[in-house]
Amino acid sequence: MASKDNSVNIKSGGAKASGAYHHGDLRAAVIAAGLKRLEADDGGELGLRALARDVGVSATALYRHFPDKEALLDALADEGLRRLGARQAQAWLKAGGGRNGFKATGITYVRFAHEEPALFRLSFTRQMRERTVDVDNDGGEVAYKLLRAGVGEALPGVEDPDTAALHAWALVHGLAMLILDRRIEWDEEMVEQVVGLTFGGIC
Amino acid sequence: MASKDNSVNIKSGGAKASGAYHHGDLRAAVIAAGLKRLEADDGGELGLRALARDVGVSATALYRHFPDKEALLDALADEGLRRLGARQAQAWLKAGGGRNGFKATGITYVRFAHEEPALFRLSFTRQMRERTVDVDNDGGEVAYKLLRAGVGEALPGVEDPDTAALHAWALVHGLAMLILDRRIEWDEEMVEQVVGLTFGGIC
DNA sequence: CTTGCCATGTTGTCACTGTAAACATTTCGA
């Protein structure tokens, strides 16, 4: 059986072909529209009706593709994690792996949260309800594997790699969250310093 | 001028004196009821009507004491921060200050998040809008001062205390958040280990 | 004590939300 493609396919313009009753790929279009709204991040809630209007479809049409609003948000969250993972992988490569790459990975994490606040928050603040997850394609799972592998390669001699990985993750995640909630202000240099303290050194 | 008492005063039973038109101290009662609901943490939203019913008052009565729902949530959030700060101070003292006290402070932070998930999340996830804050009484401000002082006393020889403080805060905050969102499971021993890595050692 | 002001609480209502049910249209396989 063909595994259901869960990733977003931003294909056509989005609006359905002017008067057509059926849309073509509503699910993808809705997710794309949702992401756009999250990028705009007016701070307000993400309502079904507004989303449906963006896509040019009636509100209840969304229920043909998602059991409820939560499921829709889950899909958006998942896409968020996938993007985060992609950017991190990219940063890792660009820095040439190793300790530098690991640090870049961490900084990218925080920067992502700062640049896409609503998406980042949505992605993580979502109470992981049991969705039958295709483990190989789950954004969160991918990101963690990357992290764990990074620890292995960047800090080869560390005594407890799992603890170290958790430490690193918690650090960047906390930094990201504190910035999102405006407990502390975004400051690239500061982030580099704080992250470097753990990711660069041994710890 | 008398500074307005912003803290919660859980005095009487809560329900207004059986048939009395006026309540006595509705504001405090509402906050107390709100905290109770957050402790129960059914996961659902905190609605004005439910809250009003708990206190035995009509929904719109709340608007005599809070400009809008956000303000009410702000008050709850503030109380949450105050409680967190109190517990941390207590832990600090119990551990006799110093490096041990500092570590205890950090663990208490994470434990608090685990024990009062809804309250913790509410307290931090709230977009710090400009409320004219009585700085000396603001929960968050108090907590940060405590942290900053802790770094000073626990790690006297550290090169950049501000960065170290941020590091410590981000670490425990990230740990707390990841646990709340079920990215990682609560595990007292694990927390001690991870926190100890930074708070105990130098870093 | 009386009177009237004003803080506080209530009722009614509005726009908006997620979502369910019934109906319409299109696509696609037998």
Added chain:
DNA sequence: TCGAAATGTTTACAGTGACAACATGGCAAG
């Protein structure tokens, strides 16, 4: 070709935060 399945629409309903108009009772001035 034809009917079933997939997809979209309309209508409706209960619940939400919020506002305006009205009711009540405590309290201070006369």
